[in-house]
Each structure stands twice: as structure tokens, then as C-alpha cells.
Amino acid sequence: MAALPDNISLGRRPWNCELAPWNCQLGRRNCELGGGITIGGMSDRLYFRQLLSGRDFAVGDPIATQMRNFSYLIGDRETGEAVIVDPAYAAGDLLEVLAGDGMRLTGVLATHHHPDHVGGEMMGFALPGVPELLALQQVPVHVNQAESEWVRRTTGISASDLVSHDHDDLLEVGAIPLRLLHTPGHTPGSQCFLLDGRLVAGDTLFLEGCGRTDFPGGDSDAMYRSLQWLAGLDGDPTVYPGHFYAAEPSASLDVVKQENFVFRPRSLEQWRTMFP
Ligand SMILES: [Fe+2]
Numbered sequence: 001m002a003a004l005p006d007n008i009s010l011g012r013r014p015w016n017c018e019l020a021p022w023n024c025q026l027g028r029r030n031c032e033l034g035g036g037i038t039i040g041g042m043s044d045r046l047y048f049r050q051l052l053s054g055r056d057f058a059v060g061d062p063i064a065t066q067m068r069n070f071s072y073l074i075g076d077r078e079t080g081e082a083v084i085v086d087p088a089y090a091a092g093d094l095l096e097v098l099a100g101d102g103m104r105l106t107g108v109l110a111t112h113h114h115p116d117h118v119g120g121e122m123m124g125f126a127l128p129g130v131p132e133l134l135a136l137q138q139v140p141v142h143v144n145q146a147e148s149e150w151v152r153r154t155t156g157i158s159a160s161d162l163v164s165h166d167h168d169d170l171l172e173v174g175a176i177p178l179r180l181l182h183t184p185g186h187t188p189g190s191q192c193f194l195l196d197g198r199l200v201a202g203d204t205l206f207l208e209g210c211g212r213t214d215f216p217g218g219d220s221d222a223m224y225r226s227l228q229w230l231a232g233l234d235g236d237p238t239v240y241p242g243h244f245y246a247a248e249p250s251a252s253l254d255v256v257k258q259e260n261f262v263f264r265p266r267s268l269e270q271w272r273t274m275f276p
Contacts, residue, residue, distance in 0.1 A: 046176055046196050047075035047082060047103060052244055057097065058089035063125060067116045068244040072200055074193075075103050076174025083107040083142075083173050084133070085193065085200055086117040086242065091133035106173065108133060108141045109180075111202025111242055112187040113150035114215075120154035130155045142171060144182050147189025150217065165191070183230065185223025186211030192230065199237040199253060205230055207239060207246035210262045213275070224271040231257050 050072055051057050054065025071094060075082025082103040087094050098105055108130060115122035119129015130141055134157060143151050145164035152159055165171075167182035179194040183204040190211070193200040203211030204226055213220040236254045257263045265271040 045076050045078045045174070047073065047077045047101065048196075048198065049073040049097070049101075050240055050249060051094070051097065052249070053089050057093035059093075061089055063116075063122075063127065064089040069116050070240065070242055070244060070249070072240065073098060073101075073103070074109075074173060074176065074178065074195065074200075076176045077103075079174035080104050081106045081174040083109050083171075083178075085109045086111055086202070087133045088116050088119050088127055088129040091128065091130075091136060095133070095136060105137050105139055107139045107171075109171075109178075109191075109193060110141060110143045110147070110151055111192070111200070111204075112190040113143075113147055113154045114187070114203070115154060117202070117242065118151055118155050120156075130161075131157055134161060142180070144180070144189035144191040146182070146184065147187060147191070150187065150189065181230075183226035185213055185219055185226045187215070188217045188219070190226075194233070194237060197235060197237050198240055199230070199233065200240045201230070202242040204242075205239060205256070205262075206241045206243060206260075207248060207251050207256055208260055209245065210260075211242075220272070220275050221268060223275075224265070224268055227262055231263060 050070055053067060053069040054061060058064035069088060071087055072085035073082055080103050082098055082105060084094050084105065087108055095105060110118050115127045119127050119131055140163045141161050142163050142165060145166060148162050148164045152162065165180045169180045171178045171180060176195060181192045181194060183190050183192050186203045190202055190204050192202055192204055210223060210227060212218060213223050233253060236252050238250050239253050239256050240250050265274055
């Protein structure tokens with residue numbers, strides 16, 4: 001099956017071609033990372049896990065393995081409340097990880113409506129995701145207001161399951177504040193999440209490249225503006241992308257700004273010549 005390429009790369013090569021040179025190193029790195037990364041934050045209360053599809057959940061699922069999606073678990077260790085970012089492929093696995101960590105689900109955050117992030121039909125395959133999660137546990141699904149109808153259509157969940165947000169809304173998970181940032185371009189209502197020195201960037205910003213803008217609802221000019229806005233964030237947050245498309249699973253925003261070619265254009269006009 002052909003994978004759904006989700007990133008812009010120089011020359012628009014399929015992403016799996018780009019993976020080839022370092023793919024063979026995955027076995028070693030997988031062993032080092034084990035079942036996802038757990039990172040302490042400024043406060044010991046922060047619960048944060050980065051989980052890779054096909055490795056840390058949905059193990060044995062060929063699409064999950066090929067697509068290399070990251071899902072994130074974010075919560076407050078003291079209250080035990082947690083949210084899942086982009087629960088595609090195997091909602092039950094993600095709930096098991098939470099339960100194993102003594103956390104309980106209080107919500108879902110969707111970066112955008114694509115089926116490899118929230119479930120739905122993709123290239124003839126029905127991917128499980130948010131609907132399966134809600135069948136196991138009914139929680140609110142937080143989306144940007146410009147994405148709500150897209151998420152509803154893609155997943156088939158009802159409008160009452162969704163909580164629509166504006167740019168820069170604050171969501172508190174226990175005592176952990178998350179800023180919801182509207183970053184259109186990959187899709188109309190793509191959003192990133194900023195918390196405790198971390199930027200969960202969905203398919204807006206990868207460590208190498210950014211999300212494609214030639215799918216329905218994509219907007220290349222909007223992507224340029226979103227990337228420029230993210231580049232201006234204070235505090236050099238660590239970027240946690242929506243896919244494992246680079247050699248490392250995360251990197252500081254300063255490093256990404258220096259090394260990622262999407263930050264090379266100095267104007268919208270230059271951007272348009274690179275990414276028409
Ligand atoms: Fe996407």
C-alpha cells in the first residue's frame with residue numbers, strides 16, 4: 001500500500017524514501033527508547049509521554065508502523081488527570097498505558113483531522129481512532145474551531161463530543177496549563193500545544209520539513225505565517241512533532257530553526273518560490 005505522505009520535503013519525495021538512509025538504525029534506537037519517553041518538567045507534577053505508533057502502541061499494525069505517528073500523553077501526576085493527543089490506531093493500548101501509570105483520561109486533544117491522527121478512512125483503509133476511544137471512555141475532544149467540522153466528518157463523532165477552541169485558549173489538565181495555538185496551513189484548524197517548555201507541534205512543524213499543504217484545506221501561505229509565528233515563541237521550547245520523520249524524536253526550537261529548511265525563506269515571496 002502507498003503511504004499517505006504527510007510532509008513537505010525538498011523535491012516532494014515521498015517521506016518513506018527519506019527514511020531509508022537511517023531506517024536501519026531504528027532497532028537500536030527503539031531499544032534505547034523502550035516504551036516511550038517519560039520526561040520530568042519544571043514541576044514534578046508534569047506527566048508527559050511521547051509514544052510512537054507501531055512501536056509503543058498499535059504494535060503489529062502495518063499502517064501504524066509505516067505512518068510513524070506520535071501520540072502524546074500529558075497530565076498532572078498529583079491529580080492523576082491526563083489527556084491524549086491524537087489517539088489513532090489503538091485507543092485501548094493508549095488507555096492501558098495511562099492506567100499502568102496510574103493516570104485517568106479526562107480529554108482528547110486533536111492536532112488536526114487527518115485519519116492517522118484521529119481515525120477515519122484513509123486510502124481505502126478504515127483507521128480506528130477517536131470513535132473507538134469514546135466508545136471505551138466518553139471524554140471531550142478538544143479541537144480548534146476551524147477544524148471541528150473536519151474532525152466530525154472524518155471520524156463520524158457527533159458535534160456534542162467536540163469542544164471548539166480559539167487561538168491561545170488555555171486548557172488546564174489538573175494543574176498543568178496547556179496553551180492551544182491555532183497554526184493553520186497543513187489544515188484550516190491545525191493546532192499546536194505549548195506546555196512547560198514543550199511544543200507539541202502536530203503536522204505543522206516537523207524537525208525536518210513541515211506538514212504538506214496540498215491536501216484539502218491546506219494553505220501554503222498560511223503555513224508560512226504559522227511557522228514564522230512559532231519561530232517567535234519565547235523560551236526555546238522542545239519541539240515534539242506529529243511524526244517520527246527525523247533522526248531524533250524531538251529537538252529544541254532553536255536547533256529546528258537553524259537546521260530545518262522551512263525556516264530558510266526570509267519572506268512570503270521566497271517561501272512561495274520554494275513551496276508553490
Ligand atoms: Fe496530517
